[in-house]
Amino acid sequence: MRKSILSSLLLLLFVSGIVVAQERTISGTVTSIEDGASIPGVNVLVKGTTTGTITDVDGRYRIQVGGEDAVLVFSYIGFESVEIEVGARSTIDVQMAADVTQLSEVVVTGYGTQLKTDLTGNIASVSGEEIQNVPVPSFEQAIQGRTAGVLITNQNGKVGQGIDIRIRGASSVSASNQPLYVIDGVVVTSESQSINAANTNPLADLNFNDIESIEILKDASASAIYGSRAANGVILITTKRGKVGKTKFTVGYQKGFSQPTNKVDWLDRDGYFELFDEAFANSSSDGTINGTVFGLTRAGLYDIFVPGWDDPQNFNTDWQELAFQDGQLDQIDVSASGGTEKTRFFISGQFSEQDGILTKNSFERNAGRINIDHRATDKLSFGLDFSLSRTKNNRLSTDNAFSTTLQAIAQAPVQSPFDPNGPGGLNQNTLYYNFLFHRDQSSFVTRVIRNLTNIYANYEIVNGLTFTTKFGIDLLTQNEEQFFGRNTNTGQGVGGSGTNRWVQVANYTFDNYLTYAKTINDQHDVSVTGGISYQRVRRDQTSVTGQGFPSDLFRQVASAANITAGSSTERDKIFASYFARANYKLNNKYLFGLSGRIDGSSIFGDNERYGFFPSVSAGWIVSEESFLSGLGTLSFLKVRASWGQTGNAFFTGSSAIDPDVPALGLFDGNGAYGGISGTSPSQVPNPDLKWETTSQIDIGIDFGLFEDRITGEIDYYFKDTEDLLLNVNVPGTTGFRTASKNVGNLENKGWEILLNSNNLVGEFSWSTNFNIAFNDNKITNLDGQVLTGGFINEAQEGQPIGVFVGPEYAGVDPANGDALYFLNDGTEGTTNNVNAAEQVVIGSPLPDFIGGFGNNFAYKGIELSVLLQFVYGNDVYNGGGRFQETNGDFFDNNTEYQLNRWQNPGDITDVPQARLFGGNGTAHSSRYLQDGSYMRLKTVVLSYNLPASVLSKIGMESARVYVSGQNLLTWTAYGDDGRAGWDPEVNTDFLAGNIGLGNDFYAAPQARTITFGATLGF
């Protein structure tokens, strides 16, 4: 290097007197150090000038330089930049090295991008590559355990249905706690559009193999630019775009097989009789099996409740096996991408069909996408993102319905599922409604057509100042068709029943903003973004129900004899917003950020139409300071802090029929009298109604050790939410009972730790990543109210949201087999009268900490990645336990565990004496509360990439074969020792809500899926 400078100087001295700088042409090829492949699209710039070019498809470039002292700068995302002095050469070939330091990644932010090193806020990134081909319907399921502080809970194992996401804890009691989703810069519809209490998931319409990266904005400085909708965090999804170069084709296929993660041991025929005969005897008139209960003999009672119990065929039915099926996954992905310097494209298509682990439950997705970018001039570029998908979800009844598949396990094993007397038929005399009627004679299909389209244009007005305009449409059209045959419990007596419901959500966004970036004297880096955003969401819904079908073959309402119900409704809401952000970097060391958004919304009251959501942040890259430069081990150190406010506008009013105008005084048409229509006031106006406000402080450290072989982030945050929206009681003399008001506070605070380590580099490489997050949630003010949810969940002041409140189970009285409860009256006393026991906080559905631990190994094309995911410290309340673990209280089948019942004085057990109809320990209590902590072997992928030598022979760019496992192993105490409980990751769909958390009720477990696949590139 020194030599070349010297020679350049000498040369310069010689020629300077004779000629002025001469224009000449330099050319060369840019290749990758790793594999020698040419790199198209590399920026080549003559340093200190505006002269630049881009390498072509074969990595070649040609550029004019002024003189031998010129310096060429080669830069390309994902590679370390290279600077080369031209000297006298006319050909300069360059090798570029992949950029391994993760700190120099570019991350997507609200309305822009930023270097990760320059971030002053907390943004978690997941690359699309990490979640490629994970065998689940929706991307949120695929990122479980991969980011710190994001709790993702599947409500149950039904495919295509609701998922609870909490970023840094729940920040609301009444409004939504789900984050805001933004795809390619456009806010999309993510709320359930389900006809019943079980949520659907509109994000499952997205083919997540199209995802380039996912960014999760967690602190206020990152998310405040999304203003009144950012209090629950923001998830930015960026889809793949074409790169300059020859067209690349990829084809992927995978085939998967699923089983439930766990099965519960239920009593078989012998066990059933053992338990219930004993329960009968204990409750009978003479204390033996020969007595009577309620005047009925043992045989008499069995005849009433479980007829067929004495059938000579000795039925021994395993109902659980009937409920489950072998799940399957078939998925084909095709994509093509590439482009010229002018025009780049990415095109993809997917066909995916997944049969769940419950019979008749399936999810199917056909999706296509075209992303096109065009550079019309140096100044003007524009493009289009277009995706169209169709999903079909064969759904089941909610977990609370007798007809739902997994409630089959409540049936008595001594009964046959099929008609014992006639071949082919189903048994109508089962203890509860036989779900097989639903399986065979009903259908519940949800079909969605989803279109996301964005059109954008960028224009560089002057150097550094760019104007961006973007128009996006998210069109969701959903049709739900339910048909219940004449023998199903819903269609019985009315000759079959059918419902058809259409929902269309048209979500338009129009964003216009200016971006300015300038570096002054290599010292001051300034970037400013500001603009406006307008969004309108219109939702139309139409439904019709008919009854009386000629036969079960007729399933459309057109064939119904009676139209029994019908309705059409429309909802509308608007956001008009102004946003701005400024970042300033001084001497590459000192970082300052400022952002704000003013959100106006039709949801808010007249007096609070516009909310202002500011944030400030600062960072200091300490490792750039000279006093740290000598430290060898510490390669990077940054401290940062941010404060900001975000809002929660995801709330609805007390009017069920017009929920999007919560601040208005309303009259609805529900006031008819004597056959004459009338109106009635349905909502009292509150012109002061507004968003909930969350103020968040985040303090963090980012560091790199050993030349960034080890990097990490540690964050502490404190989120204080005020103006909680609550329905509060008002004086009845007003003519109203409750009104929506902004009262109440809650807080979340916690730590997040993220570590990445490249343990081994070279031929055999090994990297590790680990994340863990602790969150403490506490409600500090609820205006004195206690709100309830779930079975026994409560929101009460001084406690985390959703705590379980009930009597505390004290086990079994060894003397007499009575269930005992702690009095909790200040004494240690117990009682066998559950009503005498105090209702106390017996547990919390919120985990103490969550996280993930991943390891990736690579050796000569063989790669192995292993991800562990864990959730610790939460409880799960199995509301179904009151029917599944009852020591023979009623005829529902019980777990084998119930055979541990108390039998003789002195027996020490936690299962009370079996007493038919005795209610011995079957009340809601901590008896049915279990530790819900778990650790899962979430994802294991073993893959092999064919070497280049083989590929070139068969004319392929890449070929990868893999086998992957999802949810292979789960370590948990939930359902341990034979207790009822399939899977600790649960929140039964019909009770899921802000307060209804951590409940199980015949909810299906997660699927354990093994897939085999191949991806080929041409």
Add this chain to the structure above:
Amino acid sequence: MKYYNYRIIAMLLAVVLIAGCDGELDIKPKQSISSGVALGDADAVQAALVGAYDEFTNGDLMNGDFHMHADLLADDGELFWNGSFIGPRQIFNKSILITNGEVSEIWLESYETINRANLVLSALDVVDAGDAGRVEGEAKFIRGVTYFFLVRFFGKDWNDGDPNSNAGVPLITTPTSSIDASAEVSRATVGAVYAQVLSDLTDAANLLPTSNGFFATSHAANGFLSRVYLQQGDFANAITTAGSVISSGAFGLTSNYADAFNSTSNTSEDIFASQVSAQDGANGLNTFYAPPENGGRGDIDITNVHLALYDASDDRLNMFYNDQAGAQRTGKWTDATGNDNVNVLRLAEMYLNRGEAIARTQGLVQGAIDDLNATRVRAGLTMATLGDFASQQELIDEFLLERRRELAFEGFTLGDLKRTQGTLTNSGLAWNADALVFPIPDREMDINPNLVQNPGY
């Protein structure tokens, strides 16, 4: 230059797009209308008036509990509550908790009715001049009657001490447009509430037409006025108002007693009845008095104490029957579909109101006897004569007895007990006992610091 132009155009475009995008943030609800337009024109006010009737005839008010709870609270052994609901049982046992749901529902639904009436009254200026009087009259009728029931349940009787110092109920005469601290209204005196009742009903009597479909008429207003005056002991006005209904000739007693009940449309003697249909409304009396086979829960048995009030030849005895389970029931609300109207104001009551008032003011006179005979004769009993009564008191007592027979289980027990200042034999409670007044609901006491609880609670 060309380049420069592009730049200017782009700048202008950016400014226009950024500045010009402030949308319209006022969204109109689609399934509802905002309060502003809900009363914006004559049709809208008429619809809101119908909505007021709808609430007024709620099962917790005029279609059930207004009557049933008055009979349960003041019962002296003529009926028996055997139902599982705790709220009515507390009322029947005359030991009501402040958390009683029935009591708070009566309070809440009543004020919801009053608010709806107030809304209509606040918007009379948009009603056509020709209609405004009727609309005002109907709204005032609804409000006046509701306050009358409220003050009798939640306050001391008119004649119990000084009505102008006894606490009645909060008096709200303007509609609720928003809720703030001013909504914490304290209780007006019994006297002030009665004054409002009389003013509303008198206005209604003057404003309403004599014929108005099944909606309120001047006769309905006069009919209720006679009930209010009787409660106050203002017999002269009771005579005038009841008399005006009788002499109008608009109504006539049905030929059979049974024909006056279980009808899906108004009978000839219904001055005002709550309309019930399959689509709308419910007959709350059917729910509790009728056995399951007749569409009810069968929660109220009728005892022999009540049956003993009748002469053996009294046709009204035929109204009683034993249900399938063997319990004795009244036949007044037995339609299994539950779609029969609820009789609120019958001509029979007018005769009894006027006759008793005449007897009390004029003593043994033929006019009183004639009014007594109106219901007696219809029930198949012999005509009474002046000679049958030894004293004025005997005649008055006969009127009171006749009311217990003729108007049985139609909600008169509590009012009659109080105005006649009687004592309940079984419980020993006197007419002015604290237990015979509802408590102010607990939920209301919690949020309105200006309310004072009734004595005894």
